[in-house]
Amino acid sequence: MTTQVRTARPNSDAAELAEMMIRTGIKSVPVLEGAELVGMVSRRDLLAVLARGDARIRDDVIAALREHGAYDRWTVTVRDGGVELRGEADDTARRLSEVLARTVPGVSRVTVREPADRS
Template sequence: MLVREAMTSPVVTIPRTATVRQAVRVLHEHGITALPVVDEPGRLAGIVSEMDLLKGVFDNDPRAFLRPVATPAAPSPRLVEDVMTRDVETVRPNTDVAALAELMMETRIKSVPVLAGSAVVGIVGRRDLIAILARCDARIRDDVLAAIAEYGPDGSTWDVSVRDGAVELQGRADDSAQRIAGVLARTVPGVTHVSIHT
């Protein structure tokens, strides 16, 4: 499965000159956890997450402490560009979702912008990947059968069973038809493994 099949698009972005408060509102209104930050021509300049936006925005409540707590001398960050992450991991629409998942696990990044050229065309978050894995086996089976019927070679018939996202193909077909059926099954969202038995 490719990133373009998993990404959220169109993507909600925010300019680097927006205030932290504006970014908080955008995240809240859209129910998302991160925003790609763009500059004037619309190129990716960074990314801002919920955690970035929480830096220094709350003053201490004196009721929570026995002794008075000094308030910070520096004011809270005001602009998105003051709190955003500038060194951003990105992927392309044709990146394999397995490679993206590996990147997210290794780096502990929750959201990754998707670029086509220099344009931000989508974003993939952990929630997007979880949503794909949550697809029911019956729907995955229907989609595998539909993909093979539409794009597979004529004359090959397959019995398809799915358990927890793992697809098992059974049928009589030559090596070429087997490879094609396996590839088609792997493109279906929610498929975690494909085995072929003839």
């Protein structure tokens, strides 16, 4: 049994988690939300996620947003698995869109931003 357990959170960066697992030789890590165990992530899980290309991730995020009628307000960009949603929306729409984007396999993080200032 391991006495120094490494853990992850549901929003942990997949690339950083994979690097830590390779560096330490750990094959799986418990995922905690507060003190509650909500899952386990393995090296195999991370490889499957990290192997997806940004273009495919972007297409899947757009599809998820469209399915829930939330795509028309966002510009979606993806770089290294990180999704940026840029657009104007109220707090509820922002949160819903962020959660939808996080559900897409391969997404390592989501950032929601206001449109660029055009003055």
